[in-house]
Amino acid sequence: MRTLIAYASKHGTTKKAVEKLAEELTGDIVILNLEDKSAFKTRIEDFDRIIIGGSIYIGKIQKSVRRFCDANLEKLLKAEKLGLFICCGDDERDMEQMVNSFPDKLIERAEVKGYFGYEYDLKKVGFIQRTMLKKAAGVEESESNIKYGNISRFADEFNI
Numbered sequence: 001m002r003t004l005i006a007y008a009s010k011h012g013t014t015k016k017a018v019e020k021l022a023e024e025l026t027g028d029i030v031i032l033n034l035e036d037k038s039a040f041k042t043r044i045e046d047f048d049r050i051i052i053g054g055s056i057y058i059g060k061i062q063k064s065v066r067r068f069c070d071a072n073l074e075k076l077l078k079a080e081k082l083g084l085f086i087c088c089g090d091d092e093r094d095m096e097q098m099v100n101s102f103p104d105k106l107i108e109r110a111e112v113k114g115y116f117g118y119e120y121d122l123k124k125v126g127f128i129q130r131t132m133l134k135k136a137a138g139v140e141e142s143e144s145n146i147k148y149g150n151i152s153r154f155a156d157e158f159n160i
């Protein structure tokens with residue numbers, strides 16, 4: 001059983017979540033960073049199961065995630081099992097942002113969907129973004145809130 005986890009991460013939260021997820025999944029796991037230039041060379045059809053995830057910035061998931069989904073839509077729909085997840089700061093709008101992030105067909109098709117939490121590392125963002133985060137989301141200091149329980153639940157459901 002071969003599983004591909006394709007993801008994008010700007011400041012590292014999604015990467016950490018993916019590494020934890022990979023530890024908890026059974027079978028052979030290949031992790032693909034969609035921001036890598038060679039990512040498009042990966043043969044989707046070589047994998048039985050596929051998981052795709054990214055993080056939300058100003059309401060949107062990374063372009064590389066969207067592009068990967070659009071370019072491989074038919075192959076992704078044929079996967080034996082499909083999982084989708086996001087990392088985002090607004091845990092009251094996690095499912096809404098998830099639905100807005102992936103093509104409708106993948107949302108309908110995915111057997112497992114997950115919300116893996118968020119981190120704010122104010123050392124990694126510039127002044128404008130810091131001000132925006134403070135105003136829009138009340139973020140005053142760096143914070144780490146990766147939802148390890150959600151990752152374990154996702155892995156348990158995906159492993160079935």
Ligand SMILES: Cc1cc2nc3c(=O)[nH]c(=O)nc-3n(C[C@H](O)[C@H](O)[C@H](O)COP(=O)(O)O)c2cc1C
Nearest residue numbers: 009010011012013014055058059088089090118119
């Ligand atoms: C500039 C900026 C904008 C963000 N915009 C949103 C947003 O619109 N909605 C949301 O839920 N989270 C938002 N977030 C929170 C990120 O999704 C969160 O920090 C996440 O952990 C980033 O994951 P990454 O490091 O893997 O990219 C924003 C974060 C930053 C720094």
